[in-house]
Amino acid sequence: MKSISLTINGETVTGLVEPRTHLADFMRGQLGLTGTHLGCEQGVCGACTVIIDGQPMRSCISYAVACDGATIQTVEGFDDDPELQDLRTAFSANHALQCGFCTPGMLMTARDIVRRLDVPDTTLIRQELSGNLCRCTGYQGIVTAIASVIEQKQKPAVSNGSKPQERPRIVGPKPFSIVSTQETEKAKEVAVSKLTMAVDAEGWTLLNQSMDVPHPQAKAWAFFEDLHQVAACMPGAQIDTIDGNDVQGCMQIKFGPIRASFDGTAERKTDTETKSGSLIGHGADRVSGTAADGGLTYKVAALDAQNSRVSVEVRFKLTGPLAQFGRSGLVKDFAGRMTTQFGTNMARVLSGSSVETGATGNDLNALSLLWSVLTSRIKSLFGK
Ligand code: FES
Ligand code: FES
Numbered sequence: 001m002k003s004i005s006l007t008i009n010g011e012t013v014t015g016l017v018e019p020r021t022h023l024a025d026f027m028r029g030q031l032g033l034t035g036t037h038l039g040c041e042q043g044v045c046g047a048c049t050v051i052i053d054g055q056p057m058r059s060c061i062s063y064a065v066a067c068d069g070a071t072i073q074t075v076e077g078f079d080d081d082p083e084l085q086d087l088r089t090a091f092s093a094n095h096a097l098q099c100g101f102c103t104p105g106m107l108m109t110a111r112d113i114v115r116r117l118d119v120p121d122t123t124l125i126r127q128e129l130s131g132n133l134c135r136c137t138g139y140q141g142i143v144t145a146i147a148s149v150i151e152q153k154q155k156p157a158v159s160n161g162s163k164p165q166e167r168p169r170i171v172g173p174k175p176f177s178i179v180s181t182q183e184t185e186k187a188k189e190v191a192v193s194k195l196t197m198a199v200d201a202e203g204w205t206l207l208n209q210s211m212d213v214p215h216p217q218a219k220a221w222a223f224f225e226d227l228h229q230v231a232a233c234m235p236g237a238q239i240d241t242i243d244g245n246d247v248q249g250c251m252q253i254k255f256g257p258i259r260a261s262f263d264g265t266a267e268r269k270t271d272t273e274t275k276s277g278s279l280i281g282h283g284a285d286r287v288s289g290t291a292a293d294g295g296l297t298y299k300v301a302a303l304d305a306q307n308s309r310v311s312v313e314v315r316f317k318l319t320g321p322l323a324q325f326g327r328s329g330l331v332k333d334f335a336g337r338m339t340t341q342f343g344t345n346m347a348r349v350l351s352g353s354s355v356e357t358g359a360t361g362n363d364l365n366a367l368s369l370l371w372s373v374l375t376s377r378i379k380s381l382f383g384k
Contacts, residue, residue, distance in 0.1 A: 003015070005068065022059065023064045023067050043061040046105045047102050073108075087114065091103070093145070094141040095141040110142070125150075204316070210312065212303060212308070236251050246265060263286070277299075279296055292318050294317055312339065
C-alpha cells in the first residue's frame with residue numbers, strides 16, 4: 001500500500017492505495033464520490049471523466065498513485081462554477097440526458113469545450129465530444145446544450161445591464177504538430193499504401209506502410225537525416241535532445257479526454273549505403289502508468305530518377321492500462337491516418353514549404369484525424 005495526498009474538489013484528502021488502484025475506484029470506494037461513474041473501465045466510454053490538473057481525463061485508467069499531489073475536480077465539486085451551472089440548465093432544457101449515466105463525464109468534457117471554443121460550431125463540438133459515449137440521447141440534445149452555452153457567453157451584456165461574469169480562457173493542449181489544411185499541390189501527390197497490421201507470437205504489434213513521394217531518393221533520404229524535421233512532420237512527436245545516436249523526446253496522443261504523453265529515449269541507427277534506418281526505444285506515460293517499447297524502421301528506395309518510395313515499419317508493445325488499445329482496429333485506423341498525415345507533411349517539406357506548429361489549423365486537422373477514426377469505428381461497432 002502507498003500513501004497518497006491529493007486535492008479533490010478543493011479539499012486535501014489522503015489515503016492508502018494499492019499501486020494498481022485506479023483513481024475512480026479510490027474516489028468512489030474510499031471517498032464516497034460516486035458522482036463519477038464507471039462504464040467500460042477501459043478508457044473507452046468517457047463516463048469516468050474528471051478534471052485532473054485542469055484537463056479532462058479518464059479516472060478509470062489513471063492510477064491513484066500517479067495522481068499523488070494532483071488537483072482533481074469531480075462533478076460534485078462544481079456547485080459554484082458558472083459554466084457548469086449554465087451547462088446543467090442547458091442540459092435540462094435541451095433534453096441532453098435520459099438515464100443520466102453518461103452525464104457526469106459529459107459535463108466534465110462539456111465544460112472543457114465551453115471554456116475553449118469561442119464559436120458554437122456544432123461540428124467542432126461533436127469532434128471534441130467524441131471521447132464520451134451516450135447510449136440514450138443520440139447526442140443532438142447534448143450538442144445543442146453545449147452550443148447554447150457557448151453562444152450565451154458571447155453576448156456582450158445581460159438584460160439587467162450587468163456585465164457577464166469574466167471567464168478565464170483556457171487554451172487546450174496542442175499535442176499535434178502538423179501542417180495546415182492548405183496543402184501544396186506537391187503534397188497532394190503522395191501515394192500512401194494500405195496499412196497492414198499484425199501481431200507476432202511475442203505480442204509485438206507490427207504496422208507496415210509505404211508512401212511514394214515525387215522526389216529523388218537522395219532528397220527523400222536527406223529528409224530522414226534531419227530528425228527534428230522528421231518529428232515536425234509526425235503528429236504528436238517532439239524531440240528534446242539528440243546526443244550522438246541517443247534521442248530523447250516524447251509522443252503525445254489525444255483521444256477525446258485521453259491524453260497520453262509517452263516520454264522516452266531511443267537509439268538511432270542509419271545505413272547510408274542501403275538508405276535505411278531505425279529508431280528503437282522505450283517510453284512511458286506517467287499518468288496512466290502505461291509503458292511502450294518499440295520503434296520504427298524506414299527505408300528510402302528509388303522508383304526512378306524523380307520518384308522514391310519510403311517504407312516504414314512500426315513495431316511496438318504496450319504494457320499497462322492503455323495496452324488494450326495496442327492491438328485494436330482503432331490503433332490501425334489511427335496509425336494509418338497518422339502515416340498519411342506524415343506523408344503529406346513530408347511532401348510539403350520536400351517541396352520547400354514549412355510545417356506550421358501550434359496554429360489553430362493544426363488542432364482542427366488533428367481533431368478531424370481523430371474524428372474520422374472514431375466515427376468509422378463507432379459505425380462498424382453498431383453495424384451502420
Ligand atoms: Fe469508460 Fe472510464 S469507465 S472510460
Ligand atoms: Fe443515458 Fe447518456 S443519458 S447514457
